[in-house]
Amino acid sequence: MGALRAALGEAKAKGTFFFGGYALYLAFSYITFHSFTIFASVGALGPSSQTLFLAIVLASRFAVFVFVAVYSLRSPGPQTMVSVLVSCGVAFFGFLMCGMALQFSGEVDFSQVLPWLLFGGACLGAGDAVMVLMWARFCKTLTLRTVYRYVLVCNVISLVVYFCMTLLPPAAIVPATATVFVASSVCVKRSLDVRGRVGSEHSRPVMRSAAAQLWRPVLGTAVFCFMSGLMMQVSGKQELPLSTVQQTSIVTSAIVVSLLLLPAVLMKKPLSVARLYKVALPLSAAGFLLLPLLWNAAGGIVNAFAQLGSMVATIILWCMLADMARDTRLPSALVFSAALACTNAAQLLGVLVGFFSASRLTAGGLTLTVVALVSLYLLSMLSLFLFKDRDVASDEPAAPPTQVVVHEEQWFANRCEAIAREHQLTAREAEIFALLAQGRTVHGISEKLFVSENTVKSHIKSIYQKLGIHLRSQLIDLVNEEGALSSDAAGASGAPGSSGGVRRLS
Incomplete structure (x- = not known):
């Protein structure tokens, strides 16, 4: 043995x-x-x-x-x-x-x-x-x-x-x-x-x-x-x-x-x-x-x-x-x-x-x-x-430069989890969704999760279908818009951690 x-x-x-x-x-x-x-x-x-x-x-x-x-x-x-x-x-x-x-x-x-x-x-x-x-x-x-x-x-x-x-x-x-x-x-x-x-x-x-x-x-x-x-x-x-x-x-x-x-x-x-x-x-x-x-x-x-x-x-x-x-x-x-x-x-x-x-x-x-x-x-x-090497084509072009909203870590994790639960994403889809919302590329997600890029692309297609969107920028906007509203509401009520909770990167 x-x-x-x-x-x-x-x-x-x-x-x-x-x-x-x-x-x-x-x-x-x-x-x-x-x-x-x-x-x-x-x-x-x-x-x-x-x-x-x-x-x-x-x-x-x-x-x-x-x-x-x-x-x-x-x-x-x-x-x-x-x-x-x-x-x-x-x-x-x-x-x-x-x-x-x-x-x-x-x-x-x-x-x-x-x-x-x-x-x-x-x-x-x-x-x-x-x-x-x-x-x-x-x-x-x-x-x-x-x-x-x-x-x-x-x-x-x-x-x-x-x-x-x-x-x-x-x-x-x-x-x-x-x-x-x-x-x-x-x-x-x-x-x-x-x-x-x-x-x-x-x-x-x-x-x-x-x-x-x-x-x-x-x-x-x-x-x-x-x-x-x-x-x-x-x-x-x-x-x-x-x-x-x-x-x-x-x-x-x-x-x-x-x-x-x-x-x-x-x-x-x-x-x-x-x-x-x-x-x-x-x-x-x-x-x-x-x-x-x-x-x-x-x-x-x-x-x-x-x-x-x-x-x-x-x-x-x-x-x-x-x-x-x-x-x-x-x-x-x-x-x-x-x-x-x-x-x-x-x-x-x-x-x-x-x-x-x-x-x-x-x-x-x-x-x-x-x-x-x-x-x-x-x-x-x-x-x-x-035996011709073929790759599954991605419906999504290379991610263009976009504005990514970076929130406090715990708040961001909670928001992604809530959206994933609302749209009934699987465990793997929820994981990839959070990484996409952070602005990570398909290659970066593939390396982090130790899966092939084709598998990541397939999960992204499923995520887009469940969210009713077609582009990565729409996904980020979805998280940013809900996040901005939540932060404003928290700030109005004087909730702790409401100030400085959001900053925009270009």
Whole structure:
């Protein structure tokens, strides 16, 4: 846990132990959804059964993410303990269904237990979605640099846990996986208790700004997820022995995660998002280029390339979502659910397209080669489009020189608080409103509050809408006019501190 403690330097050693629970969740995901190790007791499932199981899991995740995204627009969300109980309860039912189906698969026709197995997959997908949103809430409490290191370190640890799980007897896989899931849920509850819950606010301008900044990386990651689901079908991954799939997945994932972690440890600043996405681009494209040549050779390395491209893109997107939720104070459930619903829908579409098209995509076929080249071209064009640095334009021009009224500090704070309360400003909006009234620039507010300038601009738009104004000068006039009246009234009544309480700066 030393590496994890280093990545979370500001955390206490006592809490760091529970932070490692995210690695347990990742190990559960590898075992259940990526390599289907959970089905080792009955041998590798047939291609059709694997596809159906994965499709049900993805559809269940998508449904939960959509529901949570809509629900979080109206409610701050349930307490952590409620989420943990729901996640564990639904997942436990899924483990029970899968375990019973696998237990009776050797005694009855498999077609009779397949519906129960698929129902168990739906429950596991729903429990997984709730669990991942709880870890998202935890990641919101970390800075961008810290969450990047944290996610990568947990990925390394999860591969170790995953490897140890592959050494267990097949009959012990299901109960061991259930234990890992429950342990992760306990850890996320304790981790959130240690870090504390970050306040959330709803603001339409802020949500629109966040969507404008995130739609490109979400679209890019969705493309990678679509290709990942497609590759799993057309490359014939299901035809490989389970041990080969496990070994290839562990080795290639460990190499890629280590390469991503190395610069984050050595460099003072993490790599830019654009550069990291450029790592995922050739990885995913290489799988399509090598597919006509290698097919299932080299231990399924072709499929691994596409899977790793999706993995890198997903890691980067996770960090961006956590940083956006922290920066804007939007609910983490809303930010992550909306993005993950898109990526899961894309992967589900890729799985279905690949499954129904696999018969026409044969090794060495012309169609397969065309798909490979066209995919590479589309990825190249996508990279040029997605990674242009764009800024959210501000509707407000640079603040012109204006007269700012400076009142006594306590009076000024009270006036700003009263105006904010009257117009129902959120806590963050009230904070920015007071700084605007002082004449601070967007850049100055950004530095003082440790948030991006785009986030400040979005809050300013919301403030202007609630106040019914359009310019900074109108905001200052609003405070000055009410302040002057209050000071005059105080002076007329002989209130203490009424004289000299206002002075005008130009």
